[in-house]
Amino acid sequence: MPGLLLVYSDPGSNVTPEEFNDWYDNEHVPLRIPIPGFQSWSRWTAVDGQHPTYPAIYDLSSPSVISQPPYADLANTRSEREKSILSRIALLDRRTYELLEPVYPPKAGDAYDPAKPGAVLSIIEVDIKPVPGAEEDFHKWYDGEHIPLLAKVPGWVRSRRFVLVDSGAIGSEAKGERPPKFLAIHEWESADVFERSDFKAASETEWTKRILGNLAVFKRRRMTLLRAWNEK
Numbered sequence: 001m002p003g004l005l006l007v008y009s010d011p012g013s014n015v016t017p018e019e020f021n022d023w024y025d026n027e028h029v030p031l032r033i034p035i036p037g038f039q040s041w042s043r044w045t046a047v048d049g050q051h052p053t054y055p056a057i058y059d060l061s062s063p064s065v066i067s068q069p070p071y072a073d074l075a076n077t078r079s080e081r082e083k084s085i086l087s088r089i090a091l092l093d094r095r096t097y098e099l100l101e102p103v104y105p106p107k108a109g110d111a112y113d114p115a116k117p118g119a120v121l122s123i124i125e126v127d128i129k130p131v132p133g134a135e136e137d138f139h140k141w142y143d144g145e146h147i148p149l150l151a152k153v154p155g156w157v158r159s160r161r162f163v164l165v166d167s168g169a170i171g172s173e174a175k176g177e178r179p180p181k182f183l184a185i186h187e188w189e190s191a192d193v194f195e196r197s198d199f200k201a202a203s204e205t206e207w208t209k210r211i212l213g214n215l216a217v218f219k220r221r222r223m224t225l226l227r228a229w230n231e232k
Contacts, residue, residue: 012090118187
């Protein structure tokens, strides 16, 4: 089953943004480009005023890719610069997910290019209350109503859902908390979509209100694209 690696990061006060971004763009991501099983590479920045500020997203052929060489060997071959930055960074929060099916086809269908994702992301993290039938209802709602409604909004690009497999964080701001179980990532052409009445209506249906009442955790983030890489 395909997977996803989502890495949230914040440089903090001990790493300058210039040092952090130069390392991430010119060393950290490039080392992951040739690794078998890594299928896309993109970096984003928050536009919602929340932290962490920078997510990186990598599509994986399987979640197991990150537990096997050559990816697993990267921790033993770090450069002196990377060791220094990781010793000073506020947060590097790595989360591995498995793709949930069914997968709703993107707007461009088979022509969708993962190296050219939508310019804006909505990232939704959810935990569901231990109520009988709540999780089943959640999945039926997402696949049967919510994503179909979002897909009708002009500016929608793609929606995908995932379930958490593993996580771990380092840095002075790492809290050791397990992330929510379910993740949804929605891609959009621009942030203008969030002001549209049809977008807002997609979150105001009666079914949506019932689902929201069964959620123990609901986190929403909004990001814009910093950079995406093509396979070399």
